[in-house]
Amino acid sequence: xxxxxxxxxxxxxxxxxxxxxxxxxxxxxxxxxxxxxxxxxxxxxxxxxxxxxxxxxxxxxxxx
Amino acid sequence: xxxxxxxxxxxxxxxxxxxxxxxxxxxxxxxxxxxxxxxxxxxxxxxxxxxxxxxxxxxxxxxxxxxxxxxxxxxxxxxxxxxxxxxxxxxxxxxxxxxxxxxxxxxxxxxxxxxxxxxxxxxxxxxxxxxxxxxxxxxxx
Numbered sequence: 624x625x626x627x628x629x630x631x632x633x634x635x636x637x638x639x640x641x642x643x644x645x646x647x648x649x650x651x652x653x654x655x656x657x658x659x660x661x662x663x664x665x666x667x668x669x670x671x672x673x674x675x676x677x678x679x680x681x682x683x684x685x686x687x
Numbered sequence: 688x689x690x691x692x693x694x695x696x697x698x699x700x701x702x703x704x705x706x707x708x709x710x711x712x713x714x715x716x717x718x719x720x721x722x723x724x725x726x727x728x729x730x731x732x733x734x735x736x737x738x739x740x741x742x743x744x745x746x747x748x749x750x751x752x753x754x755x756x757x758x759x760x761x762x763x764x765x766x767x768x769x770x771x772x773x774x775x776x777x778x779x780x781x782x783x784x785x786x787x788x789x790x791x792x793x794x795x796x797x798x799x800x801x802x803x804x805x806x807x808x809x810x811x812x813x814x815x816x817x818x819x820x821x822x823x824x825x826x827x828x
Contacts, residue, residue: 647760648760648761649763651762652762652763663761664761667760
């Protein structure tokens with residue numbers, strides 16, 4: 624699974640720490656998500672999508 | 688309760704339980720442990736052992752509360768579950784091997800087989816805990 628979290632996060636100008644705080648996870652989890660090492664739950668994926676001001680989960684997570 | 692869970696973090700590489708993560712956590716730990724150390728060495732009067740027992744119970748309940756409320760995200764929970772499962776498998780493998788070895792050794796020597804009942808009770812308690820957890824999860828998750 625590929626993610627665009629890093630690009631979208633930088634686009635809206637927030638840090639990993641701020642994104643982590645917004646979605647209620649640790650910064651380490653955001654690092655793992657950006658590196659595509661961790662597959663999030665549907666709820667976390669949805670929360671990240673909302674936090675990154677995106678409409679669709681597919682814009683953030685590319686499931687192949 | 689007295690302590691706050693965000694003062695602590697889960698012990699990951701050095702056993703079980705929690706370790707202080709903030710200065711408040713260290714202050715809490717020192718404040719809770721120092722009376723135990725002091726009272727166990729200084730026999731002030733007859734009421735001291737009772738105070739000591741009450742203090743230990745309060746401390747144990749508060750630590751349990753801190754551990755239950757410890758903030759964890761889904762990735763940390765997943766990691767903890769896997770690490771705890773692996774630890775349990777290793778413990779069970781060592782116990783089973785040890786019991787088998789001791790049983791074989793005593794059988795060869797023609798002596799009565801002696802297995803510490805505490806070990807058997809611990810394994811049975813674990814079995815019950817596992818069954819209860821699966822029973823609960825099957826109905827609620």
